[in-house]
Amino acid sequence: NAGVTQTPKFRILKIGQSMTLQCTQDMNHNYMYWYRQDPGMGLKLIYYSVGAGITDKGEVPNGYNVSRSTTEDFPLRLELAAPSQTSVYFCASSTPGGGAGNIQYFGAGTRLSVL
């Protein structure tokens, strides 16, 4: 079972470059999320999606964009990379039907450095 797959695992960007972090899940989950994890700060929600074609901002959306054209894929786009976006990015998906008690399944993460 693949679960939630994120690519790439590591990336170094120069300031001002753009890139897309890929996330795909094979569990037919409606809900998908992007979080960023900074040292000593826990995880912060960037964007989320409750189904194909529906996305919304989380707590820290500035500098990022998302799209959800299929149930399986939820890519995160960085348009103009800045050093403040150096972080570990996690994609997650949750059990069908959503609800506050839903369990989220996480990918292995993408480590991004912006220099």
Place this chain on the structure above:
Amino acid sequence: AQSVTQLDSQVPVFEEAPVELRCNYSSSVSVYLFWYVQYPNQGLQLLLKYLSGSTLVKGINGFEAEFNKSQTSFHLRKPSVHISDTAEYFCAVSDNSNSGYALNFGKGTSLLVTP
């Protein structure tokens, strides 16, 4: 919205000793509570959850947690730890007010088990 406080950033413990990782939360409504574990360079894995019912919940790897509504706490315990329990532990909360039922995470507690 809720907040989550993990009272200890680091907890060193000897192998086979008991451990308690503390978590307090604030919320004005009924909450759902989770503990996730993150092993080095990996994604997050669910340890256990409290949705409703019995306040003592058991999870994987011998961990358990107790929901205490009056003290707004959800402390994680294990009677005897192993070296392999060395990891980062995150307490998380969700309720019906969260964006897309996203999780609100604490800052994490680093558990270091030594021989």
